[in-house]
Amino acid sequence: MQLAIQFTRPLALIRRVLPLAGLGLLVLAVSFGCRSAAYVDPEGPRTIVTLDDINIQDWNQAADVMIDSLLTSAALEDVPEQPSVMAISRIVNNTSLQVDTNMLTGKIRRDLNQSGKVLTTTTIGLGGRVDDPLAESEREYREFMEDRPSEQRRPDFTLSGRIMEDQVRAGRTRQATYIFQLALTEVRSGLAVWEDEVQITKQGTRPAVGW
Amino acid sequence: MKNTPFLRRVFAIAASGFLVLLAACTTTVDTVEREEPVGTRQEVDDQRITTDRTLGRILEVRGVNEATVSNDLLRVQVELRNTRRGLRRFNYQFEWFDDEGMIVQQATTPWRTLQMEGGEIATITGVAPNPRVTDFRLKLMSGTR
Numbered sequence: 001m002q003l004a005i006q007f008t009r010p011l012a013l014i015r016r017v018l019p020l021a022g023l024g025l026l027v028l029a030v031s032f033g034c035r036s037a038a039y040v041d042p043e044g045p046r047t048i049v050t051l052d053d054i055n056i057q058d059w060n061q062a063a064d065v066m067i068d069s070l071l072t073s074a075a076l077e078d079v080p081e082q083p084s085v086m087a088i089s090r091i092v093n094n095t096s097l098q099v100d101t102n103m104l105t106g107k108i109r110r111d112l113n114q115s116g117k118v119l120t121t122t123t124i125g126l127g128g129r130v131d132d133p134l135a136e137s138e139r140e141y142r143e144f145m146e147d148r149p150s151e152q153r154r155p156d157f158t159l160s161g162r163i164m165e166d167q168v169r170a171g172r173t174r175q176a177t178y179i180f181q182l183a184l185t186e187v188r189s190g191l192a193v194w195e196d197e198v199q200i201t202k203q204g205t206r207p208a209v210g211w
Numbered sequence: 212m213k214n215t216p217f218l219r220r221v222f223a224i225a226a227s228g229f230l231v232l233l234a235a236c237t238t239t240v241d242t243v244e245r246e247e248p249v250g251t252r253q254e255v256d257d258q259r260i261t262t263d264r265t266l267g268r269i270l271e272v273r274g275v276n277e278a279t280v281s282n283d284l285l286r287v288q289v290e291l292r293n294t295r296r297g298l299r300r301f302n303y304q305f306e307w308f309d310d311e312g313m314i315v316q317q318a319t320t321p322w323r324t325l326q327m328e329g330g331e332i333a334t335i336t337g338v339a340p341n342p343r344v345t346d347f348r349l350k351l352m353s354g355t356r
């Protein structure tokens with residue numbers, strides 16, 4: 001008799017719990033499994049986090065920290081003519097990833113331009129490669145027609161840098177660190193007047209969406 | 212009924228295991244600082260709108276102060292303390308306003324991630340994107356990643 005009671009109680013419990021568990025699973029499946037594509041704020045905290053890539057939020061955060069650091073340093077102030085002019089030099093990609101370094105420098109350029117502290121040139125580039133070839137050819141045309149050199153401002157500063165990575169694993173847990181290094185060089189002296197580094201470390205076993 | 216002592220033993224082992232795990236997960240930070248700070252802070256009177264009461268209890272805003280950098284750029288510093296015993300993650304974002312109260316857009320205004328150990332005091336800073344900025348707003352939320 002006792003045995004019968006012991007078996008019937010768990011069975012009753014299971015019968016009661018099973019529908020609830022099923023309902024819970026259904027809710028989970030609806031909210032996660034059947035999630036359709038939706039727009040998310042690229043600067044918000046609900047973007048996808050992966051270990052094998054530099055995600056959009058990593059670029060954004062690295063650029064944001066660098067801009068704050070550069071503006072706080074007042075390195076851009078020390079020029080005879082304000083605002084100073086900056087050209088983008090080489091950003092070396094030392095990671096195993098194929099990345100467009102403009103993801104970093106583009107944001108920095110835009111924010112620095114908007115700050116009014118610095119102007120970036122689009123007609124002077126490393127190895128003669130310019131961002132705006134039309135502006136450059138137009139300047140050359142004007143110089144030829146007017147027979148005098150244009151008043152093109154030369155850069156006071158150049159921005160160079162390096163992106164590196166460090167990957168480690170312990171058991172199933174992986175850790176990826178992406179290191180962003182930037183330096184601002186004063187052209188006249190050739191000295192680095194500002195340098196900073198941002199490290200972004202991600203750890204996990206599988207990709208995640210940030211919630 | 213015969214199984215009750217066995218179940219009690221299992222429950223006790225599970226509970227002690229849980230407590231050991233809990234103890235292993237809680238790490239708190241002790242802080243030492245000068246009794247009377249030398250630096251003078253330009254404190255800002257703040258107004259808070261709390262929609263997440265749990266976050267309000269976990270994250271204590273100890274003070275807000277401001278300064279000017281690069282001659283005319285507003286810089287804001289907020290001191291926060293994680294009141295809990297374990298590691299917590301938070302997200303924050305600064306918004307900037309001009310003297311007419313209009314928001315000043317930036318090319319980059321990401322939500323930043325802040326990770327704090329139990330009891331840790333951390334400072335977060337934001338630099339205004341341009342000299343027109345006279346005011347700010349800080350948004351805080353529980354960590355999502």
